Every structure is written in C-alpha cells, then in structure tokens.
Amino acid sequence: MEFPLNTSIYLISNAFSIYAMYQFTKVFYTKRRAGFWWIVLGYAIFFLLNSGAYLLFANPLLNILTRLVPFFLISLFYDTKMSTRFLATLTIYAMGMLCDGVMYTIAQWIPFNDVVFSSGFATALVLFLVALAAGKLSMVRSNAQKRLPLTYMLALLFVPIGSIIVANVGMGEYDFGSILMTTILLGINVVVFGLYDVLLRTETLRAEKEIYLQQNKYYANQIHLLEDAQQNMQFLRHDMKNHLGRMSALLQNQEYDKLAGYLQQTITKMRPASEYISTGNSDLDCLINYKLSLAEAMGAEITVHTELPQELFVSDFDMTVLMGNLLDNALEALRTCPQKQLDLSLRYQKEILNIGIRNTYTKENGKKKRAAAEEEMLHGFGLKSVQQAVSNYNGHMKIDESDDYYTVKVLLYRK
Amino acid sequence: MLCVAVMDDDIVFCTQFEKMLQRYGEANEIKITADIYFSGAAMLQALKDGALYDILFLDIEMQQPNGVAVGRYIRETMQNEALQIVYVSGKTQYAMELFQVRPFWFLEKPTEDASLSACMTQYQDRFAGYHTYLYYTISKTEYRIALQDVLYLESKGRKILIHTRGELITFYGRLDLVCSRLAVEQMIRIHKSFAVNPQYVVSCYSNSLYLSDGTALSISRKYRKEVRSSLFAGDIMI
DSSP: OHHHHHHHHHHHHHHHHHHHHHHHHHHHOOOBSSOHHHHHHHHHHHHHHHHHHHHHHOOHHHHHHHHHHHHHHHHTTBOOOHHHHHHHHHHHHHHHHHHHHHHHHHHHHSOOOHHHHHTTHHHHHHHHHHHHHHHHHHHHHHOTTSOOOHHHHHHHHHHHHHHHHHHHHHOOSSSHHHHHHHHHHHHHHHHHHHHHHHHHHHHHHHHHHHHHHHHHHHHHHHHHHHHHHHHHHHHHHHHHHHHHHHHHHHHHTTOHHHHHHHHHHHHHHHSOTTOOOOOSOHHHHHHHHHHHHHHHHTTOEEEEEEEOBSSOSSOHHHHHHHHHHHHHHHHHHHHTOSSOEEEEEEEEETTEEEEEEEEEOOOOHHHHHHHHHHHHHHHSOSHHHHHHHHHTTTOEEEEEEOSSEEEEEEEEEOO | OEEEEEEOSOHHHHHHHHHHHHHHHHHHTOOEEEEEESSHHHHHHHHHTTOOOSEEEEESSSSSSOHHHHHHIIIIISOOOSSEEEEEESOSOBOHHHHTTOOSEEEESSOOHHHHHHHHHHHHHHHGGGGOEEEEEETTEEEEEEGGGEEEEEEETTEEEEEESSOEEEEEOOHHHHHHTSOTTTOEEEETTEEEOGGGEEEEOSSEEEETTSOEEEOOHHHHHHHHHHHHOSOTTO
C-alpha cells in the first residue's frame, strides 16, 4: 500500500524540516524563558498540528496557518523583542518557501525521483543546510574563538548534498526500503553536524588551555613578588631594634626632617615595589600585578584604584579572560605610544562590577585595526573574547576613542 | 559647610586625620566641622541622639561595635541612604559585608593628603547639588520635598506617587514632565511608570533593581540603555 509508506516518509521529512527551523531560531533567539522540555513539547505539538493538517485536510491556507502560528507561539518561550519574534518567524518561513522554490526549479533541470521530491526530503535537507550556515555565520561574527577552517566546513557540505544524490538514486518507490533510507540519511546528517559541534567544543578547550598556561606565568610572577616581600620583612624584623634605635636618636636630636625621611623609607620597604593591588582575589591580584609590572617596565605612568570584595561573583576564569585581554590590548597600544599612561579601576557597587581601563595610544586608524586583527589570529583572542565573557554576565562594554586616550568601560551584573 | 565625623580608637590617627581635613578645607575654601569618636558605642549614641553629618569616616579594625556595625545601623535601622560612609582600613582586602553597607569610598591607612583630597573632591562633585527639591502642587498649593528623602516616583493613571522613607505623597502630574525638571543623576527613569533615586538603589541587575526598602522594580527594555549609560558615565578613576 502506497499510502502509509508515503505518509511515513513525509512525516520523517517534516520532522526533519521542523528541526531545521529550530536550528534557524538559534540565529534569532538565545535566552530561554522556559525550561528546555517545554520547548520540546512546543515543537512536538507544532509537528503534530502541522503534519495532521497537511495529511487530513489538504487545505493550503490551513497548512500555512499551522506552520506559522505554532512556530510563532514557540518564540514566546524566549526572551526577545516582539519585533524580533515576527522577524524570525517570517524569515524562517520564507526561507522554507525559498528552499521549496529552489528545489522545484532545480527539479526542472535535474530529474529527481518522485519520492525524494514530493515527500519534501530534499527540501528539508536544504533548509537544514541553510539554517546551519546562518547559525555558523552569526556565531563567527560574535565569537572569534569558535572558528574552524573553511575546508572543514566545505567537507561537511558533502554530507547533505551527497544524501540528496544517494536518495535520488536509491529511493525509486514508496517502499519500506525508502523509509529506511530516508531515516538513515537524515540521521547521518544530524550526527555529522552534531560531531561538528563537538569539534568546536574541542577548539574552545584548546583555547582555554592556553589561558591556563598564561595563568601559570602570572602565578610565577606573584611568587617572585611574595619572595621579595618576605625578604624585605625579614630584613626589617632583624634590624627593627636598630632602626628604632636610630629613629629614637634622631628624635632626641630633634632632627625631624631626617626622621621623616627615614620613616618614609621604612614604610616603602614594607611594600614590594611591584605590588599594585591586593584585593584578596589571588588570581586577579596575580594577573593585574603581572600586567602592570610589564607596563612599568615600559616606563608607563600607572594609577590603580580597586574597591573589591574578596569574593567576587565573577568566576576566576572569566576575570582572567576579561582583564587579561583588556590589559594586553592596553599594553599593545602603549608600546607604540611615546607618552605612556595607564589608569585602571575596578569597583564593586550595588552588586555591579564596574571596570575601567584608560591608556594613551597613537591614533592611527588603519594601523591600529590591522594590529588588533593580527593579535586575534595569533591567540584567537581579543576584544571578541572580552565580549563573550561580558555577555556571560548580561554585561556591557563601552569604548571611547578620544584624541589622547583609549578608554574601555565594562559593567558586569550579578544576574 | 560640611559636617564630618571620624570614628577610630587610635587617638593619634584621629588627630592626624582631623588636621588633614582642616588642610583640605583651607585649600578648597570649604568650612569643615569634624567630630571625633573613639568608640562605636559613642558614635551610635550620637546618631541616636540625632547628630547630623554629611560624611562619616569609620575605622574597620577596632573593637565592636566597629565601622561595619555602625554602617549597618545607619542603613538598616535608620534607613538612611543619604549619609555617606567612608571606610578607613589598614588592609586592602575587603569582606563582602562592607559592600552591603554601600560605602562611598575606601581609604587606606596610613592616609595621605592626596587620597583624602581625591575622596573629598569626589564627594563634592557628586553631592554638591544634593539639596535640591522636587516641587509639586496639590489643590493649587505648591509644596516641595527634598530629593534626598525620595526613594522613587510612580505614575498611576494621571497621578504621581512620591514614595519616601515615611509617607506616600500623591499629586496630579506626568512623570515625563517631572523627570525633565530633575537632573538624570538625581532621578533615573527606568520604566514607563517608574523613576528611581540612585542613592536608594542597593542592587542593580540587567533587568531589575532593588531599593533600600526592599522594593523590587523591573527596568523596562526601553530604558535599559539609558540606565546603562548612567552607570557608564563619569571618569573611571572616580
């Protein structure tokens, strides 16, 4: 019997095309308002309504309605502007129509077999491809870390295109074999693209590893600072009696100026020269002291202001990425600037972390952008990484490029 | 004129600090009166007796009740957000409880003239205009209320409700007009129906904020950018 087999292939293809629409929504909506399973339920109902309407009623208007309305309702599960919801629903629907149209046109030239074409198998695959491409494009724009070579992407394209060709050759009739083939081919596509996501994750892990290696450098520096401080303290403790004796003598002789100078010297010895901050957040202290010591070595004039609790709501990792990149950027700019000045402030107020970093720089448009892009390729990091870390805390970044200073301000919210 | 109180059990420090305040006052032509307290208990008693100050310099490392306890009394019991607190400490490592008192500044010991100067200048810049008023009319009579006492404004229909620490005042008006007459640093619009006094905001999140009396208000999408800009405003070294 043709009917149920035909239907089965239609159902599987429709499920896959709805999955493709879901992939597409990732370009438009990111924040979920409801639990994951609610959304799954939403899509399940969408699938049932849409397939049911198509199979039972064969009414074009009903088909359109059952495609648009449930899909729009699902968008209510995400936190976005109303206008984005309309835009997304209509765009994705239009893309579906477009794929249909394209496949129809291609079918004029290339003889697709009936099964592949009228069941919507080919259309679903093409829509899936377009959805993934759109997804990758929007990710590439927002996150420099997640970037795989173009060759990987092209190789991946081979799978869906190959699937359509194989289906065309293999699926001659509406029989059990065709159902099997449809399921397997579509399954392979889902698996392959899933693997791609895993690959991306591996790349991210590799990037993280680099950050940890960097952190080790900061710790090494901090240990040096601590050793220095220890040595200074020992020196003071041993000679404390002598120092006090000398100070007392100066006091008795009313040599107040000399005494003031001597006291100042002692106070300075108590603090190692390169320790700029000591907030109690060891990772942060390490990183900032290290970076600022590099700036100091360059001869920069440095001012720091911190008002931070010992326990920050920002993870050590995110702080490292954030401050590491911001300071690297600043150091890079200072290198090529004759008058070096670096101001850093980190404040915690009203449960908001407020970071400001200001540095002098030479304002040469073309050169600066090229240098930043090169840096990005070298480490895969840069301001884009900062943006990612910032968005983890619903935060915002503002950059001011005035004639003398380059100022970056970052706000991080607790939730 | 500025009324200042210094609380520290170290007599030497208090004397030095008082002299620094005088130097600042002379250099900037401001009259500063400083009251010294050697214990938390004395400070608390003075506050209970109704002593009024603009800024308090409180030591953290001293016997209980210390600066943190006094700060908590001011914010939680007295419900006062207008009184500015500066914590003075020999350490740079601060516990979270200090931030819950919403201090205005932190000073390190030993304190230098430059650091005190930066702190006082900041205070002047931010709070100099703070004795402004919100004017409103009820039945053809004009009234005014110090902005310092206003927590937030709410618009309901054609009326505006002024939420203060004590009472609730209602008058006919439009929120747009009222806010336009006030500086954005004094009253920030966060919603079609709400505008808040930043001084009374104890915690601010991306979509919502909490005021000192526990009220939670949501920041509508339309005003999020504005709220953010106000948080971004100002020199970073301040």
